[in-house]
Amino acid sequence: MTINVDNPIIKYAHRGTPFQYEKLFYSTMEPFILEFKNATLDKLTEEDAARCLVRVFRKMEVNDVPVLDFFKADLDKMKAQGKSQYQITTTLASTIAQDIFCCFDPNRYDENHEFAVCDRLYCMVKDGVRDYIICDSTVKESKLARKKLSPEAEYFAELMKFNKEGKLPKVNDGF
Secondary structure (H helix, E strand, O other): OEOOOOOHHHHOOOOOOOOOHHHHHHHHOHHHHHHHHOOOHHHOOHHHHHHHHHHHHHOEEEOOEEHHHHOHHHHHHHHHOOOOHHHHHHHHHHHHHHHHHHHHOHHHOOOOOOOOOOOOOEEEEEOOEEEEOEOOOEEEOOOOOOEEEOHHHHHHHHHHHHHHOOOOOOOOOOO
16 A cells, blocks of 8 residues: 555645644545445544444554554553543554654654654555555656655665564554
C-alpha cells in the first residue's frame, strides 16, 4: 500500500499548523474500512467505528508482529483506566498514524531541518500476504537528470531493509 504524497494533508502541510495524522490514516486505510462497514468512519457511530478499527488492527502488523500483540500492554493499561473501546481504538489509530506519517509532518523537523523517523514498519495482511505501507515518491535532481527516490521514500526503503534483516523491535517500548 503506497502513501499518497499528493494528498492535500501532506502536500500543503507547513510548520505551525497541526498535522492531521488521524485523517490521513483513515484516508489511507479507507479501502479496509469500507471492506468492513461499507461506510467511512465519520458516518459511523462511535461503537461501530471502534469495531471497524479493531477489525482493521487485527489485519495489521508492525515489524511483522500483530499490532494488537505489539501494543498489548498499552491497550491493557488503557482498559484498566476505564477508557471506552472507542477511546482506546482512536488512541491506537493516532499512535499508528504518527508512526507512519511522522516524516511528512514539518512540525516535527529537527534543528537540522531533517524529518522525524520511527523504528516501526506497518503492513496489512490479507490472505497471508503482507502489504507494507510505504512511500515510493520520486523527485528530479535537475531538469535534465532522471528521477530518484525522495528522502521519505528512501526512509521507507531503509525501514524495509531493516525489517528484512530483523533489526526492528518486536516488542513495544510504550506509547
